[in-house]
Amino acid sequence: xxxxxxxxxxxxxxxxxxxxxxxxxxxxxxxxxxxxxxxxxxxxxxxxxxxxxxxxxxxxxxxxxxxxxxxxxxxxxxxxxxxxxxxxxxxxxxxxxxxxxxxxxxxxxxxxxxxxxxxxxxxxxxxxxxxxxxxxxxxxxxxxxxxxxxxxxxxxxxxxxxxxxxxxxxxxxxxxxxxxxxxxxxxxxxxxxxxxxxxxxxxxxxxxxxxxxxxxxxxxxxxxxxxxxxxxxxxxxxxxxxxxxxxxxxxxxxxxxxxxxxxxxxxxxxxxxxxxxxxxxxxxxxxxx
Numbered sequence: 208x209x210x211x212x213x214x215x216x217x218x219x220x221x222x223x224x225x226x227x228x229x230x231x232x233x234x235x236x237x238x239x240x241x242x243x244x245x246x247x248x249x250x251x252x253x254x255x256x257x258x259x260x261x262x263x264x265x266x267x268x269x270x271x272x273x274x275x276x277x278x279x280x281x282x283x284x285x286x287x288x289x290x291x292x293x294x295x296x297x298x299x300x301x302x303x304x305x306x307x308x309x310x311x312x313x314x315x316x317x318x319x320x321x322x323x324x325x326x327x328x329x330x331x332x333x334x335x336x337x338x339x340x341x342x343x344x345x346x347x348x349x350x351x352x353x354x355x356x357x358x359x360x361x362x363x364x365x366x367x368x369x370x371x372x373x374x375x376x377x378x379x380x381x382x383x384x385x386x387x388x389x390x391x392x393x394x395x396x397x398x399x400x401x402x403x404x405x406x407x408x409x410x411x412x413x414x415x416x417x418x419x420x421x422x423x424x425x426x427x428x429x430x431x432x433x434x435x436x437x438x439x440x441x442x443x444x445x446x447x448x449x450x451x452x453x454x455x456x457x458x459x460x461x462x463x464x465x466x467x468x469x470x471x472x473x474x475x476x477x478x479x480x481x482x483x484x485x486x487x488x489x490x491x492x493x494x495x496x
Contacts, residue, residue, distance in 0.1 A: 210409060210438035212423050216431040218248065226264075227251075231412055231431035232331075240408050240433060241458040242384060244272065244332040244470060248414065248429065250280075253315060255323025259284075259496050263314030266492040268484040269305035271340040272470040273333045273382065275369075276301045277390055277452060279414070281319050281326035287311035288490025291346045298351025300369055300390075302380045304335075306344040308480070308489030317496070329412070329452060336459050337472045339383035347380050355379065363397030364445070366390070371455075374401050387455040393418070393445035400442040409434040409441070409455035416449025426451075 216237070218229035229248040232240065253262065263283075276283065278295050285301050286292045288310040295301045303311065315326050335342075349369060357366040357376040370378040371387035378388060387403060393416065403409055411420075411432040418426045421442050426432045434441070436458075464473050469480040483489060 208438040209421055209440050209442075210403065210434045212420055212432055213435045214433040215424060215426060216433060218429040218431065223247070223264075229429050231429070232410075237433070239334070239463065240410050241460065242334040242386075242456045243408070243410065243454055244334055244463070244465070246329065246331045246412055246431070248329050248412070250327040251325075253281075253319060253323045253326050255321060257320040259314055259317045259320045260494065262320045264312060265314075266310050266312045266494065267468055268308060268310045268489040269303070269468045270308045270471070270480045270483075270489065271305065271476075272335055273302060273304045274330055275303070275333060275388070276313065276328050276330045279327040279329070279450070281324060282316040283328060284314050284316050285311060285346070285348070286492060286494060287346060288492045289344065289346065293348050295348050296350065298354070300349045300354070302347045302349070302369070304342070304345050304382075306339075307341040308483060309344040310484075310490045310492045312492060312494055329414070331452075331454065332470070333382065333386065333456070334459055334463065334470060335383045337461055340471060340476075342383070349379060353379070359397060359399040361396075361398055363394040364399040364443075365392045366399065384459055385457040387453070389453045391449075391451045391453060393443075393449040393451070395445060395447050397445045397449075398443070400440065402439045403441065403455045404457070405439055406436065406457065407455040408436055408458050409453070411443075411451055411453045414450040414452075416451070417446040418449055418451065419444040419446065
C-alpha cells in the first residue's frame with residue numbers, strides 16, 4: 208500500500224542568535240512529527256577572517272533526546288563535557304544521545320572560520336521514550352567513508368543509512384526506539400522505491416532539487432514532505448540532481464514538554480533539568496582555541 212503525502216511544508220526563515228536558518232519543523236501548524244521534534248538547515252558562505260569562537264554555537268546543555276547533525280559542506284567540530292573532541296567532514300554525521308545530560312559545542316573548524324568557505328549542515332532532534340530519557344549519554348561520529356550505503360537498481364541514487372534498516376542495509380547508530388534515518392543523493396532521472404515499517408511516521412526534507420513523490424506531487428528546494436501514517440511503499444524520482452534526507456520512526460505517543468535544550472514529559476522534569484544544568488550535573492565544557 209502506497210504511503211501518500213499528507214502535507215507539503217515550505218520552510219520558514221528563523222534566527223538562532225546571529226545564525227539565519229531554514230526551519231521546516233516545527234512550523235505554524237505542526238509541533239512535531241512524532242518522534243521528530245525539529246529540523247534546522249543552515250547553509251552559509253563563511254566570510255573568513257574570523258576566530259573559531261566567533262562562529263557556530265558555544266557550550267550549551269541537552270537532556271532527554273538525540274540531536275543529530277548531517278554535514279553537507281565544510282567541517283564541524285564537536286566538543287563535549289564527556290571529553291569528546293572530533294571533527295566531522297562533509298558527508299559525515301554526528302549523533303549525540305543526550306540522555307540524562309551533556310554539555311557540548313558545535314562550531315565550524317578553526318581553518319574554515321579563518322579561511323572562509325561553504326558551510327552547510329542539517330540538525331534534527333529525535334525524541335526518546337520516557338523510560339530512556341535519563342540513560343547515559345553517548346556521542347558517535349560517522350564519517351562519509353564509514354556510512355553504509357544502498358544503491359538504487361539504476362545506479363543513480365545513493366542512500367546513506369545512519370540508523371535502522373533501509374532495503375537490507377543496516378545503519379551503525381542505535382536508538383532507544385525504532386527508526387530509519389537516511390541521507391539521499393539523486394542524479395537526474397534517478398529512481399528509488401522502498402517500503403518502510405508499518406505504522407511509522409515518515410518525512411522527507413529536500414535540500415535542493417526536484418522530486419516526484421509517488422506520482423502524486425513534486426517536492427522542491429527546502430520543502431518538507433510529511434507522509435500519511437498509513438501505507439508502507441514510497442516511490443521517488445528526481446527530475447534533476449537532488450539532495451534530501453528521509454526520516455521515519457515509530458511514534459512514541461507520549462506527552463512532550465520542552466524548554467530550550469531540554470525535552471521531557473512534564474514541567475517538573477523540565478524544571479529539574481534546568482536546576483541540574485545550573486548545578487553542573489550535565490558537565491562543564493571549557494573550550495580551548
